[in-house]
Amino acid sequence: MRVLKVFLGLFFINLTLFAQTDANPAVWSHEVHKLSDTEYELVFKGKIMDGWHVYSQFTAEGGSLPSEFTFEKAGEDYELIGSTTESETIKEYSDVFEVEETFFKKEAIFTQKIKLIKPDVRQISVNLFYQICKEVCIPKDEVFEISLDGSAFVGDTKTLDDRSVALGESLKLDLKNKELLNQGGLVDSEGKSNLWMIFGLGFLGGLIALLTPCVFPMIPLTVSFFTKQSQNKSKGIGNAVLYGFFIVLIYFLLSLPFHLFNSVDSQILNTIATNIWLNVLFFVIFVFFAFSFFGYYELTLPSSWANKMDSASSKVGGGLGIFFMALTLAIVSFSCTGPILGGLLGSTTLAEGNVATNLTMGMVGFGLALALPFALFAMFPAWLHSLPKSGGWMTTVKVVLGFLELALAFKFLSNADLVGNWGVFKREIFIGVWVVLFILMTLYLFGVFRFPHDGPRKNLSPARKMVGLLSFAFSVYLILGLFHVTDLKLLSGFPPPSFYSVVETESDCPLGLDCFKDFEEGVAYAKEVNKPILLDFTGWACVNCRKMEENVWSDASVYPILKDEYVLISLYVDDRKELPEGEKFDFKFDSGRIKSIENIGQKWGTFQTVNFNAASQPYYVLMTPDLEILNDAVQYVDVETYQKWLKSGLEKHQLSMNK
Template sequence: MAQLKRLSVFIVLFISGLAFAQSDDTPSIWNHEVKKISDTEYELIFSADIYKEWYIYSLYTAEGGSMPSEFDFIGAGVDYELIGTTVEGKTYKKYTEVFDVEETFFKEKALFKQRIRLLKPDLKQISITLNYQICKTVCLLQQEVFEISLDGNTFIASEQKLDARSLAMTNALKLDLKNKEILNSGNENGSSSESGVWMVFGLGFLGGLIALLTPCVFPLIPLTVSYFTKQSKNKSKGITNAVLYGFFIVLIYFLLSLPFHLFDSVDSQILNTIATNIWLNIFFFIIFVFFAFSFFGYYELTLPSSWANKMDAASTKVGGIFGIFFMALTLAIVSFSCTGPILGGLLGSTALAQGSVATNLSFGMTGFGLALALPFALFALFPAWLNSLPKSGGWMTTVKVVLGFLELALAFKFLSNADLVGNWGIFKREIFLGIWIVLFVLLTLYLFGVFRFPHDGPKQKLKIGRKLTGLLSAAFALFLILGLFNMASLKLLSGFPPPDFYSINETESDCPLGLDCFKDFEEGLAYAKANEKPILLDFTGWACVNCRKMEENVWSDSRIYTLLKEDFVLISLYVDDRKELAKEQQFDFQYTPGRIKAIETVGQKWGTFQTINFNAASQPYYVLLSPDLEVLNSAIQYTDIETYESWLKIGIYNFNE
C-alpha cells in the first residue's frame, strides 16, 4: 500500500507541476520591516497576506507531514547571530490522514519575527531567503528573497525598479473600489458542492458497474464467491468473508484517493488549473487516446505481474482478515487493464464537477469500489443468483470497445481545451461536433457488425443488447447532427463543445449568446459611465466548463438574458487567454512589497487584475459594480437561475438607490 500511495502522490505532483509550470501568480503578497532594539540588536518581521483559501505551512509543522517553511539567514554566525528561535503569529492545526500527523499552517495572514545581534557593528544590509509551499488544490513551492537594510530603520523590498511606463500601467491595474467589504459578505457563492460530489459518486458507481462487465472482472465473480462459500467451515463464515472482501475492495479504491488530500481545503476545480495549461491538455489527450486503443485490443495495459504474484502469495501466507485484504488488492492489480482507463475517465470527470478535487475523487473512487464490491457480497448472500449470470464471452469485448470510443470522445475534449486557450482556431464548435459525430457513427457501425477490431472473436449473430446499444449510439449521433445545424439544443452537453460564438461561421458577436460585451475593462467602464448602467464583471476562461454551463443554462434563461442585455454592461475577461498583448501594452507589474512579474499575455493581465482587486483566482467569478467602482453586491460564482436572478436584481436595486 505504501508503494501505491507514493505512486498516487507522484501522479498528483506531476499533474500539479505541469499545471503550474507556466503560472506567474503567487497567491501571497509579502512584506517585511526592521525594528531597531539597540545599536546592535534588531527585530526582523516578515508578513504575508494570503489569498482566500490558500495556506502556508508553519516552520514547526509536524515531522513526517508536508514540507515546513524554512528561513535561510545568510551570513548568520559570521556577520550576525540569531537570538532565540523564530516566533510565529497565529497558526491553525488540522489532522491529515495521508501523513497521519497534525499539521500547522497559516491562513489569510502569515507572520514571523526573528531577533538578531550584529557581530559586525558596521553591517548595513543582510539577505534572507524563505523557502515555503503554499497550497490550495495544489501546492506551489515558492521562494522569497529579502534584501534588508539596517540603516535608517528602513527596508528594501527589491532592487528591481519599474520604468515610468510600467509603473503607470501597474497603478492603472489597481482599482479604487468602494464598499469592497461586501464582496465576500454573502453566501452567494453558488450551488452547494454537495451536488458535485454526489454526481461524481454516481459517475464512479456507474464506472464500477461498467468495469464489472469487462473480461478482467466479470469471470472473477463466480470464482471468488464460490471460493469463499466452499472454503469456509460454514455458510455464515463464507458470507462474512465475501462481505469483508467487498469491504476491502471499497477501502482500497478509497485509499488511492487520499494522496489528493495533500491539497485539501479548497473548492476550485482542478479543471481551472488543467484547462489553462495547453501542454497538460495535450498530455491528457495523448493518455486518453492511449487508453482507447488498449480497449480496441491493439495492446493491453498491465501493472507488473510480480505485484499481483506477491499480493496473491501474501493472501495465501497470511490468511484471515489480512489474507482477504491481499486478495482484494490482487483483484485491483490484475483488473487494471480494464479498470485503469475507466479510472482515468473518472479523474477527468472530477475536473468537470463543482467542488474540491480531493473530495470529488474520494467520492468517485468510493462509488467505483462499491459497484465492484456489491456483486461479491450479494452473490455470497444469495448464491442461487450465480446461475442467472450470463456466461463470459464476446459481449465483454463489445463493452471494452464501447468504452474505447467514449475515451476517444473525452480525449478530444482536452484537445479542444488546448485549442481554445491557445487561440489556434482549429477545433471550432463545428469541427468538434463533427469529430464526435464521426466517432459515434463509427461506434454504431461497429455495433451493427460493419467492421471489427483485432480482439473480436468469430462473427456471430447480433444480440439484442448490442442492437439496442447501436440504436442508442445512432440516436446520439443524430442528436449531434441536429445540434450542429441548430435544429436541436445541445444544452445537455453544456461545457463539452466549444461555445456557440467559437464558430467557423462569422457571428455578429464573439460574446456568449450573442450578447454585447466588452473584453477590456477600461473600454467597458467608459461605456458604463457614458450610459449610466451598472457593470457585470465576468471573470471567465476559454476552457472553463462551469463558465459554459452558466452561459448556456443560466444566462440563456429569458429572465436572465433580458436583464443582461438591457440593464447591465457586460465585461468578460478571459484569464486563460494566451494571446500576446501588443508590445506597447506589455509591461512589468509590481506587487506592493516589490515583487515584479512580466505581463505579456491577455490572460496574465486579467488574471492579475482579478487577484489584486478581488483576492480571487477561480472562474466563473462575477462582480457587480457601478460606473464609480462601487461594489453593488457580494461576489457570486457557479449557481442556479433563481439565485442568479435574485443576485442581479439586488445589484440593480443597490445601483438605483
C-alpha cells in the first residue's frame, strides 16, 4: 500500500505542472496600515472557494508545497520586521504523503510589517507563491502591486482604457432579488441520472471491448494463470480480484488530469465542446480510429512499454506485480480499447455537466466491465467452458464499432460547423451522412461487401442478421426524419437544430419562436410590451439545450407560454463570431485577472459568470424588464417542472406589476 500511496502522490504532483487557468478558486486582496512615517503593516487576504484549501507557510516538509512570499527589493528599499504571520490554520494528516499538513479553508490572512530604508519609497511589489488543492493541487502565483500612500500604482501591469472600463461595467447587471436564483438549489433533473447514464455507457463500452480480439482471448489465459500459479484456490481468487481492482484503478487514474482543468476553469466545458479546431481534430481522430477498426491498419502503443511492464510484473511480484500485469493488459489491448475510450471521451464531452466527473464515471464503468470477467471466472472456473470460441465474429464487432465511430466523428464536424457559422453541414446533410453510414453498415452485416481483415465468407449467424435488421430499421427511421415524416426525438440534441436547415426558415430561433440574441435589445422590447423575460443561456453545440428545445419547449403545454407570455433572449456562449472592433474590450474580474473579450461567445459567457455565477448550459432565468429576478434558475428539467416554473414566474410578475 505504501508503494501505491507514493505512486498516487507523485501522480498528483506531476498534474500540477500542467495547470493553466482562467479562473482562480482563491481571490486575493491587500490592505496597507500606516504605523508611523517609516513603518507599515501589509495585510494579504485570500477568499477561498468552498472545498478548496491553501497551504500554510509552515506546513510539514515532505507534503504539499508551502506558501512563500517574495518581497521585491527588501533590504534595498525597505526591511522586513519579523516574519510573516498567519491567521488560524487547520492541521490534518495526509494519507498520501504520510505527514501532518497545515492549511487554510475559506480564508487565509497573512500579515507582514516593514520599515522603509529609503523614506521616498511609495510603491512595492510582493509575490505570493502558493498551492491550492481540492481534488488536485495547483501551484499559483499572485502579484501584489502595493501603493503605500494610496496613489495609483505605476508599473508594467496591464491597465484598462476608458472604453474597456465602460464596456466592462455595462456587462454587470443591477439585479433585484438575486438571492432567489438558488433559493431551492439549482433545479436540474439531469444531474445524477446523467452521471449514471455516463457510467452505463462506460460499462457498455467495456463489455464491447471484452468482445474484441485484443481482450477476449486474454480472459481464459489470465484466469488460468492465477488459478494454477497460486498455492490454493482462495489465493488465486484473491489475486484475480486484485487484478480486476487494478484494472479499474488504472482507468480511473486516466481520468484525473481532466479534473485539474475542469475544476479550475469555469468555461472548460465550453472550451472543449465548442472550440472549432478542437472539434475538427476530434473528427479527424475518430475517422482515424474508425479505419483502424475496419482493418486498414492497427493502432498500438510502443511494444517496449508492454515489455517493460511485463518484466516489472515478473521481477516485483506480489500486489505490485499484479498492478503491472493489469497495466500490461491496458497497453497491449490499446488497439481495441483506444478507439472505444475515444468514443467515451467524445460522449462525455458532448454531455452536459462536469466533464471531468462524467469522464471519471465513464472510465470507472469501462474498467469495471473489463475487470469483472477476470474476477468472476476465477471464482467459478467452470464457466470458462461456456465462453464462445474466438473467431470471425470478433472482427464483425470491430467493424460495427468502426461505423459507430464514424457516426460520432460527424457529430464533432457538425459542432465545428455550428460554432463557426460555416453554414455547410446543415441538419439535412448531417442526417443524410448518417443514413449512408447505417445503410453501409447494414450491407456489411448482410455480407454484401467485406473489409481487408475479414475471414473466409461463411453463412451469416443469427446475431449478425439481428444487428443487420436493427441497422436497417434505424436507417429507415433516419430517412423518415430527413423528409420530416418524423421528428427524430430519439436523437434529440444530436443533429443540428431544425432551424439550421438547407430550407429557408422564417426564424433563426428554436421552434420558430421570436427571440433576441442581444440582451439590451431584448430588455428594451420587454419594457415596450411589458412582458417578463426568459433569459436563455445556450450554445450551438449544447446537446441538452437541443433536448430542452425539442422535447420540453415543443410540448403543447409549454410552447404557447413561451410564444405569447415571455420575451425570449437567447445568448449563445459558444458563438465564435468576432465582435466589431469598436465592441472588443478587456474585462477585469474582481480577482484582478484581465480577460480579452473578442467574440460574441466570450461576451455572453463572461456576462453569465459575472451576473449569475454560473457557466453551464442550458441555464434559464426569469426576470422582469426592470431586472427583478422572479424565481430560482433551472437547467435541464422535465416538461411538468418547466411548465410550473414558467407559470410561477408569470404569477410573480403580475404581483410585481400590481405593487
